[in-house]
Amino acid sequence: MKKYFMVTSHGWSASNWLAYALNLHPNIICTHSARNIQASEKDMNSDDNLRQNLQNLHNGYQLRQNRTLKESYNFIEALGEAKVYGSVHVYRLRDLPVLFEKYGEFDRAFQVMNLVRHPVSLVWSGYGQFKELFRYDLNELHWTSGKILNTAKDFVQQLALKYDLYIGELENLAFIGAAAVLGSLRLDLDAVDSTKEIPKIHFGGHLQMEKITREPHVLRQIVSTLSDHTIDGNSEYLKQVFNAGVVNQHKNDANKYDAVLRYEQFTDWQKETFNYFFNLFDIQDSYREMGYDFSFLLK
Numbered sequence: 001m002k003k004y005f006m007v008t009s010h011g012w013s014a015s016n017w018l019a020y021a022l023n024l025h026p027n028i029i030c031t032h033s034a035r036n037i038q039a040s041e042k043d044m045n046s047d048d049n050l051r052q053n054l055q056n057l058h059n060g061y062q063l064r065q066n067r068t069l070k071e072s073y074n075f076i077e078a079l080g081e082a083k084v085y086g087s088v089h090v091y092r093l094r095d096l097p098v099l100f101e102k103y104g105e106f107d108r109a110f111q112v113m114n115l116v117r118h119p120v121s122l123v124w125s126g127y128g129q130f131k132e133l134f135r136y137d138l139n140e141l142h143w144t145s146g147k148i149l150n151t152a153k154d155f156v157q158q159l160a161l162k163y164d165l166y167i168g169e170l171e172n173l174a175f176i177g178a179a180a181v182l183g184s185l186r187l188d189l190d191a192v193d194s195t196k197e198i199p200k201i202h203f204g205g206h207l208q209m210e211k212i213t214r215e216p217h218v219l220r221q222i223v224s225t226l227s228d229h230t231i232d233g234n235s236e237y238l239k240q241v242f243n244a245g246v247v248n249q250h251k252n253d254a255n256k257y258d259a260v261l262r263y264e265q266f267t268d269w270q271k272e273t274f275n276y277f278f279n280l281f282d283i284q285d286s287y288r289e290m291g292y293d294f295s296f297l298l299k
Helices: 015-024 047-052 054-063 069-077 095-103 119-133 138-163 170-180 182-190 192-196 216-226 235-242 259-265 268-280 284-289
Strands: 003-008 028-032 084-088 110-116 201-208
Touching: 003 015, 015 028, 015 084, 015 216, 015 235, 028 069, 047 054, 047 119, 069 084, 095 192, 110 216, 119 138, 119 170, 119 182, 119 259, 119 268, 138 170, 138 268, 170 182, 170 268, 182 192, 182 268, 192 201, 201 216, 216 235
Parallel strands: 003 084, 003 110, 028 084, 110 201
Antiparallel strands: none
16 A cells, blocks of 8 residues: 655755655655655755756745645656655645645645754755855745845844845845744744644654754654655665765855854854844744754853
């Protein structure tokens, strides 16, 4: 009997790595991102690739809440024969209650987990992507600037005066925009309870990027959970995954800093910006319950 899973995520949380890792399993076909493409290449979401497929990406954004899960997963099944079919970051957790309300009960049962990352590291990764993306993706530049204007216009204007910043410079705007995206994490947290009530959705909780990318036994457990305990990840598979190397890295440098060291390297204005949005969207308690530490943040 075929099994289906969905790893929801806002992104910037090694979702490309996880999709690629799951697709390496001989019994799994897994797609990634709003484009819903099979995760068979490590650089499938590189900047060059995104530039060539930008319209497809934008179309995928629109379809996340305007296409049935049946259509999406029929497409995934058509990619080939497998015991398990799944996706990573094709959907955000906040999409599922919307789809259920619009289209009614889903035609398949899904194992669902939500992929997360320490918010400091997530913002740094987003900053790295936005610095490139803003140069060629006018839609993303428009959407992100709108988030800033709608949630923090006064703060940003005061920040610019305090630190003599030109907030229209893409590098500065990229960091502010990445911090504003913390509001999307709030939307996903708010969707947890309603997602648990959806028939045929078996929500397995939050999956920490830091653990799954570093601890092979965690990935092995996740393969079992997502497949409804019908397949496993043996040592040969795990070795293949963890020898694969870097997959679609967004951040600005090659340093593998943890969140504490990363935050210490923020400039003063970046720290103030991160703290503002972090407190504005009130995600601290939920992420602390997942095991994340925020004791190092400036008060």
